[in-house]
Amino acid sequence: MAVPENPANGQKPAERPLIMRFAARSDVGRIRSKNDDSAYAGRHLAVVADGMGGHAGGDVASAATVLDMIHLDRDDYDGDAGTILADEIQTANSLLSELVHINPKLAGMGTTVTALLLAEGKLHFAHIGDSRAYRLRDGEFEQVSIDHTFVQRLIDEGRLKPEEAETHPHKNVLMRVLGDVDASPELDLDTLDVKPGDRWLLCSDGLNYVAGHAVERTVKETKDLRECVETLVDLTLEAGSPDNVTVVMVEIVEETPDDVSTAAVDVIPSVGAAKPAAAAEAPGAPAGNQSEDDGEPDADSAAEPASERSGSSVVEPASTDPHLGEHLTAEVLREELSSRPHELVGAAASAAETGSIPTIGGRTVARRAATLLTHKAEPAQGDEDETLVPLKPRRWITWSIAGLVLLVLGVGLWLGYAWTQTRYYVGEFDSRVAIYNGVSQRLGPIQLSRLETVTELPMSSLPPFSQQRVRQTVPANDLYDAQRIVKNLELTGTTSPEEGCPTASASAPATPSAPAPTPTDPAASPAAEASASTPASPSPSPTPTVTCEVGQ
Structure with a gap:
């Protein structure tokens, strides 16, 4: 960006890096009993995930994905931010597959992901599913993402009008998502230019129940980001949306000396300030076999709060008490969140607050913290706790x-x-007799035959019996045998359809008898009269038959 020269020394001041102001809100909606949406917004990262998978897995999928990506909210990239963003989403996909492998009840869960990563003066965009990303620049509001839905594919192919999509019976069918259905899902990736003043709206498909012009007007006219997300969610609830709704608004601004004041909100107290000691003293703290496990780290953390940020203070208790893994993972996550301004909403926020972080069996706390959060080097002693080797x-x-x-x-x-494919049969194609290669069967969606030849013999020229046989298909040993069957059908086709297939033709006309003598003939002898009184027997003639052979 252009920076005016300093008149005092004639030099340009250092360019200020760009960061994002942000605000987010998520609501379970009017009908749903739980929130399957998750979202995170920070100075460099914004992501929305809409989970699916019924009662068991939608919230797990979205929360695991968002929590796996929060460590990307930083600016220390070396020209490969876009690649890292795509790789991290693929890693989240692998995480979901591992969770399903551990708990088969989660089979079929998945999530959409729409993410923005601001790094090195560029905005890196990644998207899969039907959550959406809109950009407002210089007064122009446009949708940047493309819905990976069945109806959108029909629209792209010209088989469906956009106005018909809202009433299509399969409008919610997704073609691409993260989950255990695809080991390497295809992402929409792009690197976009960015300038101060750009506004972005990320949302789950719950916002689709609000008219597009109302969404555009709200984003354009509402200057305060917090007020904007509140208004959009309220409009969704008023529209009677049956789905969860999650909205994230970000605005590109220049970084100020006070980074926290640049953000829309400070660290969420319920997430960033929640400590194990407070959780243990709360009236609703869980009791049972975990109370003793949780008590030890609570005391340690209360006595030495400054040491909690070091990697060793978190890892060492895990090597002596394997039951502390999930608790410490949640604590490391809270400390990671408390280190930067952010806003976490939806299922991911609930998981962070309660400590029910989706974990992978066999991974130590140190590995979880190193690979998913801080990217610090893994301590050597952590490998001793690896139980799945x-x-x-x-x-x-x-x-x-x-x-x-x-x-x-x-x-x-x-x-x-x-x-x-070595077999043949005779059947019908386009009201004509045809020869097929294969057998007249299907194996699921696979047809076990293909059209070999279409003859000029119309089905209407065949007797009803032959038509029925052809429609039921006549098997043949090979192509020659099939051609022989067709020739036999051509012979039967000489008979009109009304006559059917006769078994024998009419007898040949009888030989005419000798004419009787005329009564007026006086010369007729008695012998002649006797001969005339006895009718002449016709000479026998063979009765020709027509063979109605079809396939034998």
Whole structure:
């Protein structure tokens, strides 16, 4: 950006880096019993995730994804911020697959992700699913993201009008999401130019129930970010949206000396200031076998608050008490959040506040903190607590057996299909007799035959019996046999459809008898009269038949 020269020394002052002001709000909505949406907004990162998966997994999917990405809210990138953003989303996808592997009840869960990462004067954009990203620049409001839905594909192909999408019965069918359905989902990625004053709106599909012009007017006319998100959510609730709704507003500004004042809100007290001691003293603190485990770190953290930020103070208790893993992971997450201005809403905020962070069995606290939050080097002693190392060979054996079974099954299916392609049959195509290669069966969506030849013989020229046989298909041993069947059908086709297939033609006309003598003929002899009185027997003639052979 252009910076005026300092008249005192003739030099340009140092350029101020760009950061984001932000505000966020999430609401469960009028109908849903739980919030499956999650969102995070900070000075360099904004992300919205809309989870799905029914009663069990929607909130887990969105919370795990958002909490896995919060460590990206920083500015120390070396030209690879876009790549890191995409890789982190793929890592979150792997995390969801591992969670499903540990708990099969979560099978089928997934989440959308729409994220912005501001780094090095550029805005890196990543998107999958039907959450949306809008940009307001110089008075122009536009949707930047593309919905990965079935109806959007129909619109792109020209098979559906945009105004028809809202009433389409499959408008909520997603074509691309994060989850255990795809090991490497396809993301929409882009690097966009940015300038101070740009405003971005990230939202879940719950906001779609508000008219587009109302959303645009609110974003343009409401200058305060907090008021803007509150208004948009209130409009959604007034519209009777049956879904959760989550809204994040960010504005690109120059960084000021007081970073916290540049943000829309300070650190959320319920997340950043929540300490284990406070949780233990609360009236609703969980009791049971975890109370003793939680008591020890509470005392340590209360006695030495300054040492909590060091990596060793968090890792060392985990090596002596494996039951503290989830609690310490939540505490590390809280400290990570407390280190920067941010706003966390939805299922992710609930997980951070309660400590119910989705974790992977076999990962130590140090590994979780290093890989998902602080990216610090992993302590060597952390590997001693790795309990799944002996199970790795078993996993390879399982995958090998599964691969072998799939290979045998695939070879068997291929051989069966190859055999079907040596067979032929006669059937109907476009009201004409046709020859097909294969068998007249289907294996699920796979048709086991293909059209070989369409003859000029119309079905209407065949007798009803032959028409019925052809429609039911007539099997043939090979192509020559199929051609023979067609020739036989052509013979039966010489008979009109009304006559059917006769078993025999009418007898040949009888030989006419000798004419009787005329009564007026006086010369007629008695012998002649006797002969005339006895009718002449017609000479026998063979009765021709028509063979109605179709396939035999």
